[in-house]
Amino acid sequence: MKFLAKxxxxxxxxxxxxxxxxxxxxxxxxxxxxxxxIFLVDLRDGKMFFLFYRSKNDKIGENITIKNxxxxxxxxxxxxxxxxxxxxxxxxxxxxxx
Numbered sequence: 001m002k003f004l005a006k007x008x009x010x011x012x013x014x015x016x017x018x019x020x021x022x023x024x025x026x027x028x029x030x031x032x033x034x035x036x037x038i039f040l041v042d043l044r045d046g047k048m049f050f051l052f053y054r055s056k057n058d059k060i061g062e063n064i065t066i067k068n069x070x071x072x073x074x075x076x077x078x079x080x081x082x083x084x085x086x087x088x089x090x091x092x093x094x095x096x097x098x
Contacts, residue, residue, distance in 0.1 A: 008026060008027060009024045009025060009026040009027065010024065010025055011023065011024055011025075012024065012025050012038075012064065012065065012066075013065070013066045014066060014075055014079075015066055015072065015075070015076070016076060016079060017040070017079070018040070018042075018079075018083075020042065020043045020044050021040055021041060021042055021043060022040075022041045022043055023038060023039070023040055023041075023051075023075075024038070024039050024041055024048075025037070025038055025064050026038075026039065028053075032055075033055060033056065033057065034055070034056035034057075035053060035054065035055060035056060035061070036053070036054050036055075036056055036061045036064050037050070037052075037053050038050075038051040038052050038053075038054075038064065038075075039051060040079070040082065049082055051075070051078045051079070051082065052074065052078055060074055
């Protein structure tokens with residue numbers, strides 16, 4: 001899957017990320033207001049792992065940076081859950097093809 005859209009997503013810093021991975025933040029708009037979606041991307045094969053979806057107006061969504069203590073705490077929590085799910089094969093793979 002490849003994306004080309006200026007300003008739709010940005011790379012963000014994280015802590016305790018798996019080797020060869022990157023966080024991306026995607027900006028979304030809904031009828032209920034602005035949202036932020038966070039994915040972990042495996043840079044080796046391009047697989048994307050959904051981590052969380054937040055309102056821009058909550059304590060995490062308003063400042064999705066590693067400097068935000070609430071974001072940092074939730075990031076660590078969801079990275080742990082993702083790792084446990086992958087190891088226990090408690091996840092689904094969705095492929096998007098042309």
